[in-house]
Amino acid sequence: xxxxxxxxxxxxxxxxxxxxxxxxxxxxxxxxxxxxxxxxxxxxxxxxxxxxxxxxxxxxxxxxxxxxxxxxxxxxxxxxxxxxxxxxxxxxxxxxxxxxxxxxxxxxxxxxxxxxxxxxxxxxxxxxxxxxxxxxxxxxxxxxxxxxxxxxxxxxxxxxxxxxxxxxxxxxxxxxxxxxxxxxxxxxxxxxxxxxxxxxxxxxxxxxxxxxxxxxxxxxxxxx
Amino acid sequence: xxxxxxxxxxxxxxxxxxxxxxxxxxxxxxxxxxxxxxxxxxxxxxxxxxxxxxxxxxxxxxxxxxxxxxxxxxxxxxxxxxxxxxxxxxxxxxxxxxxxxxxxxxxxxxxxxxxxxxxxxxxxxxxxxxxxxxxxxxxxxxxxxxxxxxxxxxxxxxxxxxxxxxxxxxxxxxxxxxxxxxxxxxxxxxxxxxxxxxxxxxxxxxxxxxxxxxxxxxxxxxxxxxxxxxxxxxxxxxxxxxxxxxxxxxxxxxxxxxxxxxxxxxxxxxxxxxxxxxxxxxxxxxxxxxxxxxxxxx
Numbered sequence: 001x002x003x004x005x006x007x008x009x010x011x012x013x014x015x016x017x018x019x020x021x022x023x024x025x026x027x028x029x030x031x032x033x034x035x036x037x038x039x040x041x042x043x044x045x046x047x048x049x050x051x052x053x054x055x056x057x058x059x060x061x062x063x064x065x066x067x068x069x070x071x072x073x074x075x076x077x078x079x080x081x082x083x084x085x086x087x088x089x090x091x092x093x094x095x096x097x098x099x100x101x102x103x104x105x106x107x108x109x110x111x112x113x114x115x116x117x118x119x120x121x122x123x124x125x126x127x128x129x130x131x132x133x134x135x136x137x138x139x140x141x142x143x144x145x146x147x148x149x150x151x152x153x154x155x156x157x158x159x160x161x162x163x164x165x166x167x168x169x170x171x172x173x174x175x176x177x178x179x180x181x182x183x184x185x186x187x188x189x190x191x192x193x194x195x196x197x198x199x200x201x202x203x204x205x206x207x208x209x210x211x212x213x214x215x216x217x218x219x220x221x222x223x224x
Numbered sequence: 225x226x227x228x229x230x231x232x233x234x235x236x237x238x239x240x241x242x243x244x245x246x247x248x249x250x251x252x253x254x255x256x257x258x259x260x261x262x263x264x265x266x267x268x269x270x271x272x273x274x275x276x277x278x279x280x281x282x283x284x285x286x287x288x289x290x291x292x293x294x295x296x297x298x299x300x301x302x303x304x305x306x307x308x309x310x311x312x313x314x315x316x317x318x319x320x321x322x323x324x325x326x327x328x329x330x331x332x333x334x335x336x337x338x339x340x341x342x343x344x345x346x347x348x349x350x351x352x353x354x355x356x357x358x359x360x361x362x363x364x365x366x367x368x369x370x371x372x373x374x375x376x377x378x379x380x381x382x383x384x385x386x387x388x389x390x391x392x393x394x395x396x397x398x399x400x401x402x403x404x405x406x407x408x409x410x411x412x413x414x415x416x417x418x419x420x421x422x423x424x425x426x427x428x429x430x431x432x433x434x435x436x437x438x439x440x441x442x443x444x445x446x447x448x449x450x451x452x453x454x455x456x457x458x459x460x461x462x463x464x465x466x467x468x469x470x471x472x473x474x475x476x477x478x479x480x481x482x483x484x485x486x487x488x489x490x491x492x493x494x495x496x497x498x499x500x501x502x503x504x505x506x507x508x509x510x511x512x513x514x515x516x517x518x519x520x521x522x
Contacts, residue, residue, distance in 0.1 A: 002297075008327050015320070016313060073311040077364070079277055080305035081328045084297040221279040224272050 001090060005083050009091030010098065013065045017099060020064065024057035028107040035114050050107050051136065055167070058100050058140035059160045065099075066092055066147040067156050076224055089148065089217040093210055096144045100137070108133040124186030127195040128174060134202040135170050139163035141206040145213045174198060227253040228286075229375050229407040230274060235283030237269060244269050244431040247283070251409060251424070253374075256401070258418030258439070259411035260509055261428035267411040268307070270428065271379045274409070275305060288375055301330055304368030306361070307379035314353035318346060318363050322370070329371045337370035343396060358389030362396070369400060376408045382417050394420055415506035425505065429513045430520075439505070446508045447482035448501040451475050451490060460493035462486055466515040478503075478511045 014021070031053055035046030069075045078088065111129055115122050146159040174180060183190040230251035237244040244266045251257050261267045272278035274287055276296025285292040290299035312321055318341075326332040341348060344362040346355075355363060361381055368376060381397075382390045394417055401408070401421070412418050418425065419439065426436040435442075445464075453459070453473055464481035479486070482500075490497050503511070 005328065008324075012324055016316065072314070073309050074313055076277075076305070076307050076310040077312055080275070080300065080303070080310070080368070081325065082297050082300040083328070087297070222272075222277075224277040 001084070001086055005087050006091045006094060009078070009083065009088070010095040013091070013095035014099065017061060017064055020057065020060055021099060021102070024053055024103045025106070027053040027057075028103050028110070032107065032110045032114065035111065047111070050111060051132075051167075054100075054104055054107055054133075054136050055139065055160075055164065057103055058136070059143055059156075061096055061099050062140070062143045062147040063153065063156055065095060066144065067151055067153050070151040071153060079223060085217055085220065085223060086214070089214055092148055093144060093213060096140070097210075100140045104133070104137060104140075121187035122185075123189040124183045126189050127191055127199075128180060128184055131174055131195060131198050131202065132167070132171055134199055134206075135167055138202050138206050138209075139167060141209045145209045148213055149216045229253045229288055230409065231284075231286045232270075232273075233284040235270075235273060235280045235285055237273060237278065237280050242266070242269070242431060244273075247433055249426065249433065249436070251407060253407050255424050256408040256410065256422045257424040257426060258415075258422030258505075259409055259426050259428065260413065260415055260418055260505075261411075262413055262513070265413075265428045266431040267413075267428060268309075268379055269431075271307070271377055271409070271411060274377065275300070275303065302374040304371050304373035304376045305379075306364045306368050306377075306381045308381060308383040309379075310364055312352045312360065312363060312367075315351060317349050317351050318355075318366075319348035321352070321363070321367055322348065325367050325371065331372040333370050333372050336372070337366065340366045340370060340400070343400070356389070358385050358393060361385060361389070361393055365393070365397065374406060376406055378408065378410045380412050381410075382412065382414065390417070397421065415504070415509050419505045427509055427512050429516060432516075434512050434516045442505065442508055443502065445481050446503045446511070447479050448499075448503060448507075449477040449479060449482075449486070449490070449497060450499040450501065451477065452496040452498055454494055457494055460486075460490045460495050462489065466511050474498075480512070 028050060031046045031049035033046070034042050034049060037046075069078065083091075108130075111133070112126055115126050115129060142163055143156060143159050147156045150156065175184060177194050179192045179194045183192075228250050230249065232247045232249040235244070235247040242264070247266075247270060249270070259267055259270070269278060273280050273285055274292065276287075276293035276299065279293050287295075287299045288302050290296070292299065312318075322337055326334070344359075344366055346359060346363055346366065352360065352363065365381065382393055385393060398421060408421075410418060410421055423439055424436070425439050425442050427434040450470070451460070451474070453475065455473065459465075459468065459475060459477070462477065462479060464479045465477050466480050467478040468475055469478070470476035487497050487500070
């Protein structure tokens with residue numbers, strides 16, 4: 001695989017998505033500002049805004065850089081250049097992950113930092129927030145996998161909807177796991193087997209999805 | 225012309241409602257091949273297989289010495305490709321596209337790109353979404369030509385252009401190619417476009433190659449003979465009669481291997497040759513395809 005080609009393709013997607021990156025960053029910073037004001041209501045509102053920004057950005061990015069490449073017929077142009085399927089797939093996954101990870105990391109780390117330094121000592125929420133933030137990463141990887149393999153807007157939109165529903169279900173289930181629920185609203189940070197296990201399973205699921213994307217792409221016989 | 229730039233050997237590709245069958249195709253280096261077929265004949269599928277973007281079910285494809293689709297990335301270093309369904313990025317400028325392609329290919333010729341900008345009357349700072357369809361085609365051609373490709377593949381580049389833009393694009397393409405020595409595959413359903421630019425012609429219909437030869441050979445060997453027969457006389461027994469039209473007494477024979485000696489043969493048969501008409505490439509294509517379809521139906 002020619003990494004220099006992959007790098008240039010990633011830069012291309014970054015350049016073409018620069019406006020949505022800036023909007024997501026602005027939205028994320030605004031949400032964090034609301035969270036930082038300190039009251040419980042603003043914390044919830046800010047958290048909802050942050051989750052919305054991350055999910056919306058991940059979904060928009062997958063559609064804009066993967067589905068629209070076929071829909072807007074720019075795929076023949078890109079594939080006329082000396083690149084292989086693997087380089088194209090790698091660039092799309094890397095481009096998507098990096099574009100997603102920038103605001104995701106900023107917002108996630110920002111939120112965790114807010115919890116850490118909050119005067120109310122909401123440290124017990126940190127594992128839950130980490131799990132739910134990682135769930136968003138898993139959701140974004142799922143959207144990328146479906147968008148890249150199907151190159152279909154209806155499938156990708158369906159996947160976004162399923163991901164959103166799954167996010168709420170996962171949030172509910174995780175919050176009701178006894179070992180996590182016990183410490184959720186406590187003032188001390190406590191990682192336990194359940195929270196660490198869920199977090200590791202989420203990262204494994206994300207890695208599996210991205211690996212499967214390469215496998216499915218390699219099996220494609222018609223790239224245009 | 226000894227080297228072969230593109231070679232298809234017994235290539236087949238099957239879709240639920242279309243089959244590309246047993247394609248044999250050779251494109252000698254330095255030649256310009258017009259690839260003619262009706263809409264849905266299999267031109268684009270053949271070209272996508274050539275580019276390695278669609279995998280053949282069977283058969284071998286070699287492009288510039290690379291096996292396809294395995295060697296597509298290496299082959300595409302020396303292939304310039306423009307297709308009717310290719311779009312550039314609307315929000316980006318032509319200058320950005322030029323810089324992007326330059327970063328991706330080994331042989332970008334910046335002075336030549338500048339020259340093409342002037343020749344095509346394009347403004348590099350203009351966004352693609354602000355260009356007319358004709359300008360977009362010219363922009364795509366510029367991006368392909370400035371790569372100095374050894375093989376240029378043009379898949380219906382003039383489709384959808386108004387007559388003025390089509391004339392401009394073809395005229396400029398011919399001017400650009402006049403001082404070049406490169407291999408070109410030019411696909412179109414418009415025979416006039418192909419006739420202007422090509423020295424080799426291949427006809428494709430319903431997923432099969434119907435005929436392939438030099439353009440001048442096609443134009444030389446296809447004729448329409450307008451005869452006058454004596455009442456009750458039979459048609460002369462000539463080789464290569466593809467179609468018989470006209471009336472019983474005034475038949476019009478379409479022949480695919482015309483030889484001037486046929487005229488004396490007609491006289492000996494008792495038929496009067498009223499006229500020998502040359503045929504345009506379009507007439508040859510239509511007669512060829514009809515004849516092939518009749519053979520298949522029979």
